[in-house]
Amino acid sequence: MTTTSWEARAAEKRAATLAKIRPEWRLSPDDMERARKQRDLTGPFIQSFLLADEVSIISKDSVDIVDAIKEGKLTAVQVTIAFCKTAAIAHQINNCLHEIFFDQALELAQSLDTYYADKKTTLGPLHGLPISLKDQFHVKGVDTTMGYVGWIGSNLGIKDPSQAHLVESEITRELLALGAVLYCKTSLPQTLLFGETKNNIIGQTLNPRNQNLSCGGSSGGEGALQALRGSTLGVGTDIGGSVRIPAAFNGIFALKPTPERLPYRDAANTNPGQNTYRSTVGFLSTSLAGLDLILRSALSTQPWLADPAVAPIPFRQEVVDRQLARAGADGSAQPSESPLKLGVLWNDGVVTPHPPVTRGIRMLVDAVTQAGHKTVLWDPPPQATAKRVHVAFLKADGAHDISHQLELSGEPLISDLRDTFQLRPPMDLLEYQGLTLQGLEYESAYSDYWNSTAADDGQVVDAVIMPVAPHAAVIPGRFYHTAYTEAINLLNYSAAVIPVTKADKTTDIPDPSFRPLGPEDKVNWEAYDAEIYDGGPVGLQIVARKFEEEKVLAVAKIVYAALQASKAKVGVV
Template identity: 35%
Template sequence: MADWKSRVYEKREQIKNSIPPGWVVPQDALPPNSQLDVTAFPQRCRMLSSKELQITESSVTKLLANLADARWSSVEVTTAFYKRAIIAHQLVNCLTEIFVDQALQRAEELDIYLKEHGHVMGPLHGLPVSLKDQINIRGIDSTMGYASWIGKKADKNSVLVDVLESLGAVPFVKTNVPQTLMWAETFNNIFGRTVNPYNRALTSGGSSGGEGALIAMRGSPLGVGSDIGGSIRIPAAFCGLYGLRPSAGRVPYAGCVNSMEGQDSVLSVLGPMSDSIQGVKAFMQAVIGARSWMLDPLVIPKPWSNDEYNLVNHNNGQNLCFGIMWNDGLVVPQPPIRRGLEIVKQALLDAGHKVIDWQPIKHKEILATVDGIWAAADLEDYEAVLRDLKEPLVSSMTPASVDADGFHPGVEFAADGISAFELWQLQKERRALRTEYLGHWNATASATGTGRPVDAIICPTAAYVAPKHGGNNSAAYTKVWNGLDYTSCTLPVAQADESIDVDTRNFVDEPFLSLNDKTTSEMYDARTSHGAPIAIQLVGRTMEEEAVIKMVEIVEVAIREYVMNKGATPA
């Protein structure tokens, strides 16, 4: 059996050879490494025609409309996004699998179907959709960053891929992840590091970091990531996108590869990422409408509810009351995030909604319980994959830990864990914490003035905008909602501005909440953060996907009108 490095070199060459030569930007035409913001490069590089630029700059809503009336063919749309995805890959290293012929054949079949039948195959007809590497497509690798899994091609599609194809979508690329998926940044020994298009010195987040970077470059209109502790929301936030973490059981997961399979307490979920909330809605409405509970036994048979989307249980969307969590009691966010929260608060007040402070309870305990459940056998799980080729376990996301060949040497580790009884106690504790948090939420009815509890929580997605590579050392602001299984969605608010986002925290009157709070405060550099997307997170209750999507739309409109009317964002 070849050693793991030999397999990696072969895989890298395979990916390089899968790119049509005419779609490769010449090396001397690429921006220099010193150019950090590369988001505008696809528009200027002359690799895309004016029509291809028009297509790839269009919203999901416009794409679906133009595909449905045959104004644009699926072959045209898929080709345009494929070419732009290849450009993006050369700039931010976001792809793992490229299968042009297969995708274009699928697109052509859809064009023929539309012509012959006079109607679309489904609500996502002709739309290219990118997929996180772990989502199986028949005949294609799902390495998940493990050299040991190179060449283990999937023998069948994951359920979600079958569902997407039944809806008329065109799966066209797979995107980069960290080895094991259990990182909030994106690097592995096969494909290397994915960087942030807004500033290549910063992380794109993880573990769906390839998706985040690709969609931010408009190399895909709609992508699918997974989230067990923030892996959709963190890259969505760092890359200025919308990313929905549904509750467990709303989107089919069966047939994907994963870490910690069999750990059924804090479940990983699949969810959409897009540059618009309309893209997120289109995905959720279509996938839920496909009744995938007939294909995946863990999917809850809950059809899409227009009543829930129209906020019937939330005063029909009028005079809502939001709770803003300024910090989680553990870490105070850095200045750009604090400004983002203030923008949202003022925008909602101006739009006629109410805003009250949200008091977090037991976040430290919830996070410790989730970590304990994961740690029950996580190292044993990783070791089971790595031992065949004596492949190293990636133990750091810092660039300094990677050698000249792009490899992380890994660390020696010994699998440990806890007894089944000890795991049961952690699961029992999580259940008690969920019950306590539910009561805490319900009790806010006495403070909202609406007769209802808080309609949703507004909070940070992370304590900072995208940090330097290796600097994303916490997922606390997202992971807590996984522990509670609350539906949550990121939305972009603004961009960091070094002239506005100065650190005015008074450390005499506001002592550090924790060591991590001190570290987070000390790492803030306004110049480094300048231009990075500012995003926040809207959190609803369990199974409130429709309501969360609608409330994100309401917040988005409020922000847009606030910025338009005020002409400036508050410090």
């Protein structure tokens, strides 16, 4: 326990963060009041605080930005200023940042412009591109709190106080070597193990597209910042849905790789000794091309040489080419190639998706079918089994790691987590080993099921379309069922998220004849309110097997192109 109360330390941290925003970027009390009353903070609202050239820059996606810098149409400093300013405004109206280091970013951007002027070339494939980081990744000279009050003033917790602010995560080193400009770290929930974003330092981050709803978690600040165009590309992590949920809830894209594909070395984590089902580094972006750019860039550094936990698998362009050859630019199946065969999981048999999600699945199925691809019903081994086993591992240490971090300041668990992470004896070793075997048995059964899909036509399913959650961006406090994402973590599969639609109060009317599958289904269904959910983003995940990141991105590109073509036919935005 420190002599300063945890409340005072948290308040000082909040004030220090806001003080790092340039005076000319600070909003007036009247502006803040307008923001509080605004349902949707994105698009025209946040753009009203920006200059025309700044709006032009932040409206570009990642690839367009790096191309413009490479062609000399934009400088790294111009781009960095635009995104720093937007991120500053985003934080003031949406509470989505933990750390601000804009001055450090601008110094780096200036050095990149000097390099470009001298060498007449860029430093790397990410030259000048601002990239945001979830507050698990260490940047020299910058705090990493990971949502814990007791970590304020360090970027290492208590692991080695003498190294405070000197530690750098491996992914951070790689991004800087590739020419990226790091400028802020985004909000996350206390413990990380929560599908919303809330902690005792900054409070809660809501959904900027509909402030009645949650931005998701645990990479929730990343999702919110990108929805506000304060970033086009960010780094998050995923152990139970933590990049996929914020992407789906904020109307952006995400990639969850297999854990051993990207380096986690020297990143902060909750209960880091639990590596049976490991957290994975993942990416969120305003475009699929952004996900492709950062994955191929990160793998070009051969991260397995620096992080021995990473599998030595370089980016496989031939996999991308082979998949993309199966469809045209509009996603339509090519006559000379086999069409995609996609499984469709409508319902996991435990919790029924709300009307907006079911409509989103139907839209995607209709789009790919009209484009000439195959869809089949996906009925795998019960995902409830996967959730049960996975949750047991997340709680296996009896919340001792979480409790230890809370004791550093004396802060309590946030109210949402008090029942879940009360301190208790850790799991017995024999029980732990027994659960490991159950997990392996589930993986085998799921793999056997996947292989069996070739029985009817000789073609195995390429990927599976399924919900990310049983609702659109959720009402805070009403995220009751996480099996749709957790099952994929237990399997260590690759997954991408694409935005599909938004909840519509006039269209997404609940079926009065609905009969719940059980108590969990009942409480989730009763939480649906068409008026509150109106405008909430609906994203879906596309799932492939282990180490199929290139494949899942290519399939996602085809499916998303087919969706856009289908929307264009009927005049839907």
